[in-house]
Amino acid sequence: MSDTADPPRHPPEARGDPPRQARAVATRTAILTAAAEEFAARSYHEASLSRILERSKVTKGALYFHFVSKESIATAVVDEMEVICRAVLERAEAQGLDPLRTAARIAREMQDALEGPVLRAGQRLCAEGHAGPDRPGWPYSFWQDVFTDVFERAVATELLVPSVDPSSFARTIVDVSAGAFAVSLAVSDLTDLAQRVCENWELLLGAAAEPAWLRAWTADGGMRAVLGPHLVPGVAEGRGWVPGV
């Protein structure tokens, strides 16, 4: 097996050779894209390095220059997932919405990002216990902190009913979101995920939001309007949660 086309085993940044650096970056990106597609389509256990090689069109030598094992590739995919989750949060916060609409917007941005293989692969790897040794509790602790912060702001602006504890509500949102992904993957290969997310958020916001906020939000179309293009008409029919406002 020839790997003469690949750069020597040193970090690309350490060498002052721009074309080689660019090639190393392109190779690494090709491997990670192929790996994300493989880990999104198959469990970690079933995923194979040879299929990743085939998809990425790089040589075996190039792959082992960048990664030492299947596990290290999985960890790199979860690294990319972390970048995406932070960007999702940033985009949702940048909309300048009230805290509860920001929370719902995060769910929408996650659905947008799940169109790509990296977040699907990363979420699946985490659900399967492959978040990596240096990332305990990821992504659940991250989202727990995010939603606790958002819901504390919702309490401060009196958008939640007084009986709701913000960190408890955040835990339920994190549980139901993690579960929706895992269950939808198992029962529908993610086909019904957006519909599950829609029903879960309508039920939970219906339980936790102040009636005045809920009326305005429902008038704007509720979670269905937030998730819009992600809802498959055939799946949505005959389902749906109508908050009892």
Added chain:
Amino acid sequence: MSDTADPPRHPPEARGDPPRQARAVATRTAILTAAAEEFAARSYHEASLSRILERSKVTKGALYFHFVSKESIATAVVDEMEVICRAVLERAEAQGLDPLRTAARIAREMQDALEGPVLRAGQRLCAEGHAGPDRPGWPYSFWQDVFTDVFERAVATELLVPSVDPSSFARTIVDVSAGAFAVSLAVSDLTDLAQRVCENWELLLGAAAEPAWLRAWTADGGMRAVLGPHLVPGVAEGRGWVPGV
């Protein structure tokens, strides 16, 4: 390596030798118990056949008489999990409670069963995508059907608010339950699972149950009373969801 102590490679039922049959059953049980402990403590990927052998104190030959691979042992653990889940349902239904109290009782019986390694291992294996090829959607489709049936009975007896669709509510219960297990495993090694289950059910029943039912249930202590011994005092303090009735 000697496996002279092990029966020949035929199903024990097919031979008329009671002592050998009893020994084969005992060996298989020892392997499955050890495997459940191993799969409960470690991911499928990290679990090792040599640790299962060590825990079970059977010979390698005996193990390979009963199982051809790690995967076939995992599938057998999920078979045992299925038996437990059906028994949980039967015990909960046998109490003769109203449909919503039956639903909450199922959650309690699951917590009881999670004290043993088989259900913990089975749930973890399913979350990690190792439910086995012959069991698509397990255990989520099973619980979806169970809770849809229970909540349809709750609708028939007017225990749910009219805006709640029983199968939609069942989906949310299944999602939040699957997520609570996965998240609790990742963030607390299941230490906070009962507390998460408590908060989730109080929030969801608070949203979906008729006010009169909810008042009576809350007067009886709510989900906290149902889960009773599973709630760790230190974890429960400062948390909790008070339904706004």
